[in-house]
Amino acid sequence: MLYLNKKIIIGVLLFLVILIFWFVLEKEKQEARVIFLDVGQGDSQLVLLPGDVQILIDAGPGANVSAKLGQYLPFYDKDIELAVLTHPHADHLRGFISIFKNYRVKNFMFSGANYDSRVYADFMAALEAEGSNIYLARAGDLVSFVRYSMSDKNVQHPMLHILAPAENHLGVNFKSIHDSMVVGQLELADKKFLLMGDAEEDLENQLITSNAIGDVDVLKVGHHGSKTSTSAQLLQAARPEEAIIQVGNNSYGHPYPAVLDRLGKFGVKVFRNDQLGDVIYR
Numbered sequence: 001m002l003y004l005n006k007k008i009i010i011g012v013l014l015f016l017v018i019l020i021f022w023f024v025l026e027k028e029k030q031e032a033r034v035i036f037l038d039v040g041q042g043d044s045q046l047v048l049l050p051g052d053v054q055i056l057i058d059a060g061p062g063a064n065v066s067a068k069l070g071q072y073l074p075f076y077d078k079d080i081e082l083a084v085l086t087h088p089h090a091d092h093l094r095g096f097i098s099i100f101k102n103y104r105v106k107n108f109m110f111s112g113a114n115y116d117s118r119v120y121a122d123f124m125a126a127l128e129a130e131g132s133n134i135y136l137a138r139a140g141d142l143v144s145f146v147r148y149s150m151s152d153k154n155v156q157h158p159m160l161h162i163l164a165p166a167e168n169h170l171g172v173n174f175k176s177i178h179d180s181m182v183v184g185q186l187e188l189a190d191k192k193f194l195l196m197g198d199a200e201e202d203l204e205n206q207l208i209t210s211n212a213i214g215d216v217d218v219l220k221v222g223h224h225g226s227k228t229s230t231s232a233q234l235l236q237a238a239r240p241e242e243a244i245i246q247v248g249n250n251s252y253g254h255p256y257p258a259v260l261d262r263l264g265k266f267g268v269k270v271f272r273n274d275q276l277g278d279v280i281y282r
Helices: 002-028 064-072 095-102 118-130 201-209 232-238 257-265
Strands: 033-036 045-049 053-057 082-084 107-110 133-136 146-149 153-156 160-164 183-188 191-195 218-220 242-245 269-272 279-281
Touching: 045 064, 064 095, 095 118, 160 201, 201 232, 232 257, 257 269
Parallel strands: 053 082, 082 107, 107 133, 191 218, 218 242, 242 269
Antiparallel strands: 033 045, 033 279, 045 053, 146 153, 160 183, 183 191
């Protein structure tokens, strides 16, 4: 009987070792992807990097973002290495309350600008309870991840460059909260993604004047294709080949026909969440 017990114990231990090794291999081989999630009339981008690194930029207008993450993350992975809030409007913000309930967000970045809304107050309470490491975004910040790879030893992951805000916005009030926008450029393999959030022409012009905008491959169109964003000057500076419009059913007229025409004149191929669902770059 003792011999059988030893065999059982050895078998269980061997199974656990195999299971742990399988988990490590699964995390190691996670495919690098940038996913523009279809969350309706709102923004949310999920960046997956090999070695079990996930970055979530904005979380859309509701709890369905958690189900979206469940489609792309393994059932056992409930960690998000970095979450970024571009600005505190509900269509970018509300989903984070659901994310905090279902995932552990290790690091969180936002502008810290003041905004008077019940949803933002609820979000701030949930963020405090989450216990994430909190960082205030500032132009010039560089976000990167270094991981240990079984095959390549230490690997430097592609970087997220913060282009705006130019100043510390902690507790600052804005006439238009869009002026507090966190704008970033993601570099993944040989592609550059310009993530404009809901930035409007004033902020676009500031970025152009400061030479923060250069050639990119993919433009995340500002403000769901609103007529207040995506100027000809921005397209001239960024020269994107492709553009993503994160938009759902809405009464605002997004995307604005003149913006679509402008993108067409610059030869930019347009992908829309309301027409295609999730848009995935591998």
